[in-house]
Amino acid sequence: MIKAKYSISTVLLVIVFLISGCSQGKKNENANEQVESEMSHEEGHSMAEEQAEHEHAAGEGHHDEGSMEMSGNESMNWKPGSGNDYTITKDFHFIVGGMESISPKVIQNESGDNLLQLTVDGSSTAFVFHQTYGNVGMAAMINVRQFEGTLKLIHHAKNANNHEFVSIKGKNMKLGRMVDGNEKVFDEGSFDTANDWINLRVSAAGTHYKGYIGNETVTHGHGDKMPDGYAGILLEGSGTVLIKSIETVALEDE
């Protein structure tokens, strides 16, 4: 009887030691990750701050002709370059249509920010960054007030018929993918914003896909993971689209 009591006490003590050991291990791991965490906090600040920083960065200038800012963790902030010799094909390539269907031009707003102005002629046009991505987050500051049609942020793109997207048309958002020309919609939603400029964001993390306007999740859907592909913008419609910046972040697996 006494032996049994001692055995139970021993087992309980071992469990307590194991639990406290695990928790101590986690603490050490957390201490090691503190620097990383601080960096992440800097990276993970609110979209409003991020937006303000983007505008500030434009004032300070990325290099004028080049227009991309890369960081170590595969994130990239693109802003339209200035200078007469700036060509869109320096940063992007077309997978549908070409320069003639969007007439790209860099203009400046009152604050002196460079804006990429696209005058879309009604045909379908898609331009993508040269780099390919797997899991990806993408955010674009756009103004579509004078555009009639559909604007898509595309990713995992191979061509016009094979890509994943978040699209906006008016105040409606769709999240889905095109496979061999067949559209599959994961989720649909509507949003309301009084601003001319909207921060359209999409994330593809594993089998989870989300579409945001600023910080608000508008669509959230699920689908199989697709092979790596390009990320960029697809336009179907006519009118003028202004683009202030595009951010892409390669999302790392756990």
Add this chain to the structure above:
Amino acid sequence: MEQLLPDWAPNVHPLIIHFPIALWFVALLFDLLSVIKPDDWLKKAAISIYGLATMSAVAAFFSGKQAIDLVVVPFQGEITASSHSDWGQYTIYFFVSYAIIRLFVFWKRWDKKRVVAILMLMLGIAGAGMIAKTADLGGKLVYKYGVGIKN
């Protein structure tokens, strides 16, 4: 429902999630004791607490599904958010299945056999591992990426 939330809480999820974690581990402790020293009271207590843990896990799962679209997740945290969501789903499937099996085994009195009792304990330990993984990812979302505390 939202009026009942304290000011600091972004949604109800953080108020619920600790119940399944704590209850499952307490159930596991009772289960372990019932294997070491077979006792009907200990076994009944373990099964009851596993049941409560499962019910609170279901509540945590559904509140999490709602919460994920209400909080701001930075791009760097999206993979963690997805994994947390996936592990939450695996855990809930496991917990519900385990609770059903456990009740059935108890009803049939199969857990009187030591080998069955040990097998059930092992499965309980696996469940603890699953909820620990889910909780770890949830903690990472909050403390590494600031999800739910920066709205």
